Amino acid sequence: MKKFILILIFLNFVNAKIVDRVVAVVNGEPITSYDITKTFKSLNISPREALNILIDQKIIENEIKRRGIEVDDFDIENAIEKIAKQNGMSVFEFKNYLKERGEYNNFLKNLKKDIQKQKLFAQIVNSKLKVSNKELKNFYDQNKEKFTTFKQIEVIEYISQNPDELKHIKKNPLYNSSNIKIENRVFKYNQIPLNLMFLFNSTKEGEFMPIINNGNSYVMFYINKKEGKVILPFEQIKNIIANQLMQQKRNAILKEYFNTLKNQADIEIFK
Template identity: 35%
Template sequence: MGKFFFGFFIFSTFVFLFADTPVKTNKNDIVGGIAITVNGDPITLYQIEQAQKDLKISKKKAIDMLIAQRIKAQEIKRLNINVDDSRIEEEIENIAKHNGMDRDNFVSALINQGINYGKYKDELKEQIQTQELLRNVLLSNVNTAGETEMREYYNKHKEEFSIPKEVETIRYVSKDPEALKKALGNPMMKISGVDRGEEKISLEALNPQVAQVFIKTDKNAFTPILNAGEGSYVSFFIKDKIGHIEVPFEQAKNFIAQKLVEGSQDRILDEYFEKIRVKAKINIIRE
């Protein structure tokens, strides 16, 4: 079996910052002594050297990365971000589906490729915790987006809020994403496990984020495959777009706030973690 998708992607800006360096913590690791403490949490000389060796980076970058890891872990604890086994299992099932497998076959594939399943679950838990932490940071900025700034965006991007009143579609839905992909590639062929039917959708009743999917998809084309919930996936073939309406500002506010945050996501995250680092008690014991 070839390579396949093992997990979900987290904000690219922080892939290095929060890289999951294997940090061993058995008793022998303390031989080199504690080099740095971050709010009381230790970083040893051994961990710094191991990070340099594993990631082939300079000592300064290794130290910065390990400090960032400690700060991230402390923020996860402070915000009480808990990820239980049921959440991890749910994510594993979703990953398996994206790879066209059931859970058991996916786990077997991991083991066959020499991946330790227990370690995989631990790393997946950390990924989910990191995703939740970064989502909390961004959502807090959505809530503070200024009314004036949002109004300016609305007035400058009127075309984003001028939408068809309705779209006529053919809905393709399946619990098997691979079968759905096959159906989209062969729309005239009857594919087992894929149901389809005509549906007229009122965009006025949808929130702007969802409506944008139909707006950006051309006539005689398929929307991206969407998660329909309860283990189902769906895509819509756009037959026609009918009428014309403008989404009022009040209805569009949440969408605009999210757009503004997305546009400055890197800056927001940089500033957030830099503020925490500045306030952190970082004690350099030895170098």
């Protein structure tokens, strides 16, 4: 049975003098006024929203403990490698970057929590996460405007080994450097990988796309002109639709699961 004692919604933390005290207890785990103040200041939200977030976090942490979800060194190193690659660094460079700023230990602590959460979410949804071919086709037929793209696009392509050079171009298109290769290019819609096509679609004419790490170098496109319209065939984007629907279902499953846990939790909120 849920035990929820609301004695009095707590006072305004912004203007009041903060005294570190227990404001709430969730399944025996305390939430202090310091926790709430730190959260609402860092996220720029209200104290009540901060309290709700912290209650949800305690419920998730409790479920992680109940299921005995662990994180090993392989999990940590694998995650660091992915993050480093996304930032265009080697693992060694990324770790040194954090250590030089005194952020490494805190990063590891937060990373472990994130991995535990992802493992928990996977356990909850994996057995329930299924999408039929009929669902995919229905979604496609009802949302064809989402899968409309250009027939042809004219761009300027900038390639460099150094992403900072491309940032200079964004700030000043007249910036000139021998370290940047520049080429005018024209693409047909069926000549482009789908992930790049959707980036082109989301960028307006006369704007730069985000800088992309393609493994060996960095590339950035300036959109000159888009011509024509075409609806992408269902079979070509079937996997993308599946990912979208599965993400929607995943969110719905997790929301229902944790709402149930929250309703069953022992939650006390004090003055």
